[in-house]
Amino acid sequence: MSILASSAVGTVGVMTSSNGGMGHEHFANRLTDRIVYVGDQLPGPIRDQAHAFRDDIRKVATLTILDAVRSDRGSIKVFLQQAGMHEAAALIDTIKV
Numbered sequence: 001m002s003i004l005a006s007s008a009v010g011t012v013g014v015m016t017s018s019n020g021g022m023g024h025e026h027f028a029n030r031l032t033d034r035i036v037y038v039g040d041q042l043p044g045p046i047r048d049q050a051h052a053f054r055d056d057i058r059k060v061a062t063l064t065i066l067d068a069v070r071s072d073r074g075s076i077k078v079f080l081q082q083a084g085m086h087e088a089a090a091l092i093d094t095i096k097v
Contacts, residue, residue: 024062024065024066024069024097025062027061027065028058028061028062028065029058031061031065032054032057032058032061035057035061036050036053036054036057038050038051038054066097069097070097073092073095073097076092077089077092077093080092
C-alpha cells in the first residue's frame with residue numbers, strides 16, 4: 001500500500017520584535033493589508049485612488065488600535081489600584097503607546 005499526499009501552504013510571514021510586543025503600527029498595517037488589496041494591474045487613476053483609500057483605512061485603523069490600547073491600559077491601571085498595587089498602577093502611565 002502506498003499513499004501519495006501533497007499540501008500547499010500560502011505565503012507565510014514571520015515578524016519579530018525586541019523589548020516587548022509589536023507596536024500599533026504593525027497591527028494597523030496587518031489589518032489594512034487584510035482589508036484592502038491594491039492590484040498592480042489596475043489602471044493608473046484607479047490604482048492611485050485605491051492607494052489613497054488604503055492610506056485612509058490605515059490611519060483609521062491606527063487611531064482605533066491606539067484607542068483600544070489606551071482603554072485596556074486604563075482598565076489594567078484601575079484593576080491594579082483596586083488591588084492595592086499603586087506603584088504598579090503608576091508604572092502603567094510610563095509605558096509608551
